[in-house]
Amino acid sequence: MWDPQFEEFARHHRTVRYDARGFGRSERPDREYTFYGDLAAVMDALHIERAGLVGCSLGGRTILDFALAYPDRVACMVLVNPGMSGYQFVHLDDVGAAIRAARERGDRAAMVDLEVRTWFDGVGRSAADTDPVVRAKVFRATTERNARDRARGNNPPFRELDAASRLREIGAPTLIVESELDQIDIHNICAQLAMGIRGAERVVIPNAAHLVNLERPKEFAAVVLPFLAAHP
Helix, strand or coil, X not given: CXXXXXXXXXXXXXXXXXXXXXXXXXXXXXXXXXXXXXHHHHHHHCCCCCEEEEEECHHHHXXXXXXXXXXXXXXXXXXXXXXXXXXXXXXXXHHHXXXXXXXXXXXXXXXHHHHHHHHHHCCCCCHXXXXXXXXXXXXXXXXXXXXHHHHHCCCXXXXXXXXXXXXXXXXXXXXXXXXXXXXXXXXXXXXXXHHHCCCCEEEEECCCCCCHHHHCHHHHHHHHHHHHHHCC
């Protein structure tokens, strides 16, 4: 997911990326866990006391909880079309119902198609309006993740910290990167973050959907790198 950024960002910073639980090559655990605790464990293993944190979607959701649990370890944070613990999604019921129905009838192709149309194509666009090479990469990665999920089977619960009710506690310099064509719930989260986190900056990248770092890598770097440089 971070291929377009990794080499460029590493020219300016010590740059680390990792597969969250249940993603990429990381297995799901067999007991309750926390995504923010996993982030702390990765930093501990690499002897990183404090860092600038960049996360998209679930990554942003993880960073918000991490900033509440370990505020002294956050130099700054970049929240890219983030989720947020404690926020109740209200505008994706139809998509969720369609994905559940496809899962129940064993139609994995339909599940992947729905996910890619929702999160990569975005609002008001079709597949024909997107870059076919990047879309194919996202489609392939989503297909592989669904296959791994089916093989793994277990899906233990994870705990979160209800960031939605605690935004005033966050003091780290914050950049919110929002995509013009993302889902309504993501826009609502970005608005709540901008109002709730003191001094938060908010930037909207036009003509992009949820996975903006894949879709608009140059525009993304132009927004994020100066912010990271300003908060070493």
